[in-house]
Amino acid sequence: MKIATFNINGVRARIETLTGWLSEAQPDVVVLQEIKTQDEGFPAEPIADLGYNIETHGQKGFNGVAILSRYPIEDVMRGLPGDDTDEQSRYIEATVVGDRAIRIAGLYLPNGNPFPGPKFDYKLAWMERLRARGQALLAAETPAVMLGDFNVIPEPRDAAHPERWLDDALFQPESRASLRRIIHDGWTEAVRLRDPDATRGPFTFWDYQAGAWQKDNGIRIDHILLSPQAADLLVDLGIDRDERAKDKPSDHVPVWVTLDA
DNA sequence: ATGGTTGTCATACAA
Numbered sequence: 001m002k003i004a005t006f007n008i009n010g011v012r013a014r015i016e017t018l019t020g021w022l023s024e025a026q027p028d029v030v031v032l033q034e035i036k037t038q039d040e041g042f043p044a045e046p047i048a049d050l051g052y053n054i055e056t057h058g059q060k061g062f063n064g065v066a067i068l069s070r071y072p073i074e075d076v077m078r079g080l081p082g083d084d085t086d087e088q089s090r091y092i093e094a095t096v097v098g099d100r101a102i103r104i105a106g107l108y109l110p111n112g113n114p115f116p117g118p119k120f121d122y123k124l125a126w127m128e129r130l131r132a133r134g135q136a137l138l139a140a141e142t143p144a145v146m147l148g149d150f151n152v153i154p155e156p157r158d159a160a161h162p163e164r165w166l167d168d169a170l171f172q173p174e175s176r177a178s179l180r181r182i183i184h185d186g187w188t189e190a191v192r193l194r195d196p197d198a199t200r201g202p203f204t205f206w207d208y209q210a211g212a213w214q215k216d217n218g219i220r221i222d223h224i225l226l227s228p229q230a231a232d233l234l235v236d237l238g239i240d241r242d243e244r245a246k247d248k249p250s251d252h253v254p255v256w257v258t259l260d261a
Numbered sequence: 262a263t264g265g266t267t268g269t270c271a272t273a274c275a276a
Binding site for chain 1: 264265266267268269270274275276
């Protein structure tokens with residue numbers, strides 16, 4: 001089962017970017033972030049035509065997440081638990097049933113800029129809620145995958161120019177420590193397994209501005225966390241870096257794992 | 262210090 005995350009940066013504006021990648025990469029399950037549409041505006045037909053079931057958690061104008069799956073989607077949960085007043089659509093969780101059932105948590109973690117300020121406070125509070133939800137998923141002792149745009153640069157080597165991010169919410173010590181706490185509860189960070197000793201990169205995001213892609217001025221902020229039972233099924237992983245060079249790209253590229261499931 | 266880009270919605274805001 002190939003499971004991917006893709007911050008599409010507007011699914012209506014980039015539907016052909018998405019369907020082109022789906023046709024080429026053939027993922028079984030995809031979590032999308034920044035669909036930037038309400039549920040009723042989601043361009044379901046061209047995606048369903050490629051064989052995907054669709055569950056969305058949309059929002060007008062900003063944010064919005066979705067799950068696409070070639071397998072049946074069951075027990076959908078919309079919104080991150082822990083704050084009834086939170087109206088931002090940044091979390092969707094569901095079970096996909098292939099050879100085995102896998103719990104999928106698709107997330108769009110708050111950016112948190114400008115730092116400091118209320119948006120950064122919201123980011124840290126959201127991360128504490130995510131940690132609690134992650135602990136519940138781990139306690140189930142079943143295969144679970146928590147993946148998406150985490151908006152956190154884990155380490156200096158995850159940025160081409162880490163010194164430029166020192167004042168940014170994505171690279172604050174508090175953000176990084178919070179992500180470490182989540183992972184240390186028992187998750188396996190999949191992408192870093194490929195080259196554990198890399199001194200720079202790989203990256204998953206390149207800003208549209210100032211020729212960041214051409215200069216390979218990227219950061220790694222899209223992550224895939226595996227529960228122990230999911231990590232035991234890990235077969236392969238990758239970053240579809242080439243998508244960033246195509247027409248009308250998102251500023252993020254897809255990141256994926258293959259599980260024996 | 263500023264401008265550099267993009268999507269959405271309506272002229273800024275979020276990223």
